[in-house]
Amino acid sequence: MYGTVLRKGRNKLEFFNMTKIAFVLLVLSLPGPLALSSPPLDHCGGRLSDDDHMELLELTDTRTLVSYRETPARVRRIAEIFSEAEDRRGLFPSMYVMITEESVRTTSEGYYQHQDLAEQLVEVFARRYFDAFHGYLQGQEIEPQWQEYFRLAQVCSNSPLYVLGTGVNTHLTYDLPLTLLHIGADGDFEDDFMKFGDVLVKQTQQSTDLLESQQGVDAYGFFNGFALGPILDKIAGEQFTARMIFQQVRANAWLDFERLQSDTLWLRRSSEARWSRRQKMLKLLP
Numbered sequence: 001m002y003g004t005v006l007r008k009g010r011n012k013l014e015f016f017n018m019t020k021i022a023f024v025l026l027v028l029s030l031p032g033p034l035a036l037s038s039p040p041l042d043h044c045g046g047r048l049s050d051d052d053h054m055e056l057l058e059l060t061d062t063r064t065l066v067s068y069r070e071t072p073a074r075v076r077r078i079a080e081i082f083s084e085a086e087d088r089r090g091l092f093p094s095m096y097v098m099i100t101e102e103s104v105r106t107t108s109e110g111y112y113q114h115q116d117l118a119e120q121l122v123e124v125f126a127r128r129y130f131d132a133f134h135g136y137l138q139g140q141e142i143e144p145q146w147q148e149y150f151r152l153a154q155v156c157s158n159s160p161l162y163v164l165g166t167g168v169n170t171h172l173t174y175d176l177p178l179t180l181l182h183i184g185a186d187g188d189f190e191d192d193f194m195k196f197g198d199v200l201v202k203q204t205q206q207s208t209d210l211l212e213s214q215q216g217v218d219a220y221g222f223f224n225g226f227a228l229g230p231i232l233d234k235i236a237g238e239q240f241t242a243r244m245i246f247q248q249v250r251a252n253a254w255l256d257f258e259r260l261q262s263d264t265l266w267l268r269r270s271s272e273a274r275w276s277r278r279q280k281m282l283k284l285l286p
Contacts, residue, residue, distance in 0.1 A: 046086060060131070062130050068107065068120075075093050076101075082214075088154070088163055089154070090214065095219070097210055113192055121196070136150050145170040161219060162285045173252070176257075180193070194251070201246045202239070204220075204224065252274060
């Protein structure tokens with residue numbers, strides 16, 4: 001099965017390869033001040049009260065999470081707490097709100113062929129963020145990828161988009177393959193998995209609007225290919241670039257999920273290596 005899915009993954013990636021290369025080259029070649037317009041926040045460390053801390057512990061306690069339908073309300077409240085505290089650790093949840101809401105809406109409406117796996121995907125995926133955050137709040141050892149996000153968020157000299165990108169990279173590159181493994185996904189679920197990407201890409205504008213409202217960060221270019229995005233969209237159609245980015249990441253996540261089942265050590269560590277490579281690119285953001 002691994003070889004078959006690997007070939008399918010390669011075929012799906014062929015559509016994106018040329019535009020992906022062009023996108024990466026453009027981002028890496030843009031001068032910092034011209035590439036992005038989001039300045040660092042004045043206060044990046046946050047001012048969480050003891051009550052905030054206790055509420056965050058409750059919101060991230062997955063022992064009380066009984067349904068995937070509960071995840072959007074928890075993520076939204078987490079984002080609100082960080083926004084009110086002017087804390088950049090809220091960059092990721094502010095972006096994640098609309099994603100979880102749309103995931104739950106389409107899943108609850110029976111949008112996917114494999115309903116049970118779709119429900120598990122939404123819940124287990126969110127649980128990975130909640131569990132990491134909960135452990136962090138308690139000073140426990142957590143996955144180094146999530147630890148890096150929280151560390152970067154409290155260093156004021158880091159670009160907000162670098163911090164946000166680290167959260168997105170961790171959740172999609174590291175968490176997503178492990179989630180697929182955890183729920184016992186198989187090849188029959190791949191179409192539904194990619195369908196999630198087509199659904200969620202439509203939330204890009206709403207996600208970036210909420211992020212700007214709560215954290216004061218303009219991330220529209222980050223999710224839409226910066227200066228190259230409008231050019232590609234004009235040629236290939238509306239939201240082509242955003243879809244290309246989303247589906248490229250998801251196709252790689254599926255591939256890494258398959259590699260997690262390999263007997264070869266370096267293949268099982270594919271998502272970790274991919275996370276590290278993407279972090280090097282994100283670090284170039286001003």
